[in-house]
Amino acid sequence: ESPLRLRVRVARLGTRFVLLLAEDRTESYRLDEVRRDFVANISHELKTPIASVSLLAEALDQAADEPDQVRRFAGRLSVEASRLAHITSEVIELSRLQARDALRPDVLVDVDEIVAAAVDQNRVVAGGKRVDVAVKAGTGARVYGDRALMIVAVHNLVANAIAYSNEGGRVGVGVKVEGDEVEIAVTDQGIGIESDDLDRVFERFYRVDQARSRNTGGSGLGLSIVKHTVQNHGGDVRVWSQPGRGSTFMIKLPLAETPIVAGEAVDDAG
Numbered sequence: 001e002s003p004l005r006l007r008v009r010v011a012r013l014g015t016r017f018v019l020l021l022a023e024d025r026t027e028s029y030r031l032d033e034v035r036r037d038f039v040a041n042i043s044h045e046l047k048t049p050i051a052s053v054s055l056l057a058e059a060l061d062q063a064a065d066e067p068d069q070v071r072r073f074a075g076r077l078s079v080e081a082s083r084l085a086h087i088t089s090e091v092i093e094l095s096r097l098q099a100r101d102a103l104r105p106d107v108l109v110d111v112d113e114i115v116a117a118a119v120d121q122n123r124v125v126a127g128g129k130r131v132d133v134a135v136k137a138g139t140g141a142r143v144y145g146d147r148a149l150m151i152v153a154v155h156n157l158v159a160n161a162i163a164y165s166n167e168g169g170r171v172g173v174g175v176k177v178e179g180d181e182v183e184i185a186v187t188d189q190g191i192g193i194e195s196d197d198l199d200r201v202f203e204r205f206y207r208v209d210q211a212r213s214r215n216t217g218g219s220g221l222g223l224s225i226v227k228h229t230v231q232n233h234g235g236d237v238r239v240w241s242q243p244g245r246g247s248t249f250m251i252k253l254p255l256a257e258t259p260i261v262a263g264e265a266v267d268d269a270g
């Protein structure tokens with residue numbers, strides 16, 4: 001079945017009648033387009049590291065008699081290999097999340113605990129950059145969710161906050177209950193994001209500064225994974241930023257006590 005539909009209109013142009021044909025882009029057609037873009041993006045993203053790997057292998061071959069060179073090229077090979085591994089795992093993660101748009105998590109997750117776990121995963125990198133990560137939690141908040149996915153989401157925000165901080169910077173991670181929601185805020189005092197880019201950072205493969213992001217090993221998928229995860233959990237993620245001063249990313253999730261499926265009221269009386 002072809003997804004292409006045409007809308008037909010007859011219009012009058014002076015003394016003539018003309019037939020206007022307009023393409024009706026149906027939902028499934030747009031989804032196809034999104035998928036095609038995704039595949040095109042992935043191929044594009046993989047090209048550079050793959051080209052580097054081939055070049056380095058060649059260089060390695062030619063430098064066989066020079067141990068210093070061999071070590072240097074081997075080191076760079078290993079960096080490119082980790083980059084490939086990183087991109088691949090993020091692509092897989094994202095496709096899984098997209099396939100699970102209708103996911104309705106029903107396991108109780110302790111928000112303070114997932115935040116602590118996500119921060120812990122970033123301690124070594126933070127230490128290496130002398131970035132101080134301070135956590136304010138202890139809310140006892142619980143949400144319905146997938147623990148592992150939620151750790152990945154918070155991890156990505158904390159990892160970015162550290163990556164885009166300056167050496168010796170400060171990152172704050174706070175958990176707060178507001179009404180029937182819990183807020184997880186990750187604040188840094190790093191490079192910040194220009195307002196033109198702010199709306200786009202959650203897009204797949206979007207990077208504000210390609211070169212800088214490449215140096216930090218970023219794939220441009222981290223925030224897209226955050227957005228999909230949070231939305232799958234009935235929540236939302238927002239960002240505020242001032243270039244040169246820092247950024248705050250905030251995840252909001254419905255507390256476990258409230259119904260998570262919009263439009264489906266929960267009747268306590270049964």
Ligand code: ADP
Pocket residue numbers: 156160161164188190191192193201202206207208209213217218219220221222223224247
């Ligand atoms: P990446 O893997 O490149 O970090 P993300 O999807 O996590 O990809 O982020 C997309 C882009 O948003 C980044 O490349 C970076 O330009 C920008 N960004 C994300 N987090 C921050 C932050 N805390 N401070 C400044 N820029 C950020």
